[in-house]
Amino acid sequence: MTMDTTNDIYELENDGNKGHNLKVYSAAKIMASTSNFASENKLGQGGFGLVYKGKLPEGREIAVKRLSRSSGQGLVEFKNELILIAKLQHMNLVRLLGCCIQGEEKMLVYVYMPNKSLNLFIFGKLIMPSY
Ligand SMILES: Nc1ncnc2c1ncn2[C@@H]1O[C@H](COP(=O)(O)OP(=O)(O)OP(=O)(O)O)[C@@H](O)[C@H]1O
Numbered sequence: 001m002t003m004d005t006t007n008d009i010y011e012l013e014n015d016g017n018k019g020h021n022l023k024v025y026s027a028a029k030i031m032a033s034t035s036n037f038a039s040e041n042k043l044g045q046g047g048f049g050l051v052y053k054g055k056l057p058e059g060r061e062i063a064v065k066r067l068s069r070s071s072g073q074g075l076v077e078f079k080n081e082l083i084l085i086a087k088l089q090h091m092n093l094v095r096l097l098g099c100c101i102q103g104e105e106k107m108l109v110y111v112y113m114p115n116k117s118l119n120l121f122i123f124g125k126l127i128m129p130s131y
Contacts, residue, residue, distance in 0.1 A: 022086050023098030027105045030054065030064055037066065048073075053112055061112035062097065069104070078106045 033054030034041050043051040049068030055061055067073060073081075078101070085096050085108070100107040 022082070022096065023109075025098055025100045025107075025109055027100055027102040027107075029056070030100050030105075030107055030109065033057075033062060034064055048108070054109075063094075063110045063112045065108040065110070067106040067108075073106075075101070075106070082108065 031037065033056050034052045037050075037052055041053045043053050043063055045051065046065065048065045050066050052064045052066065053061065054064050067078060082096075082099050089096065094113055095111040097109045097111060099109060
């Protein structure tokens with residue numbers, strides 16, 4: 001795991017799960033990339049909470065899953081899920097880049113996938129509906 005900041009996520013490195021190559025992002029970096037979770041950057045909502053589109057300073061587009069307080073998930077569950085997803089990484093799955101745990105904020109950072117790309121990733125070409 002590469003460290004972006006020295007925050008309390010550091011514990012994740014000490015659980016014997018090294019080598020999953022996840023990055024730890026600061027909340028400030030994620031907030032800047034999503035224009036402070038601007039509503040126009042909202043991609044959708046899943047079981048985890050709201051998902052936002054962001055752009056990192058180096059130009060990479062990301063999808064940020066922001067854990068909602070009402071999800072009932074705590075820090076231990078969040079960390080377990082993070083480690084599990086990291087271990088399940090596969091070229092055909094949306095890639096998890098890293099996470100952010102800072103104070104009340106818990107977020108997962110994925111590679112952004114444009115809608116049209118699913119067919120592209122599954123079939124190697126863009127299949128348009130024929131009607
Ligand atoms: N990597 C991504 N790139 C682009 N959009 C995404 C990405 N991940 C999620 N989204 C958008 O956010 C929405 C919610 O995603 P999320 O994965 O949290 O939930 P879900 O798969 O719909 O449901 P659940 O959380 O119950 O499994 C998706 O429907 C999609 O529109």
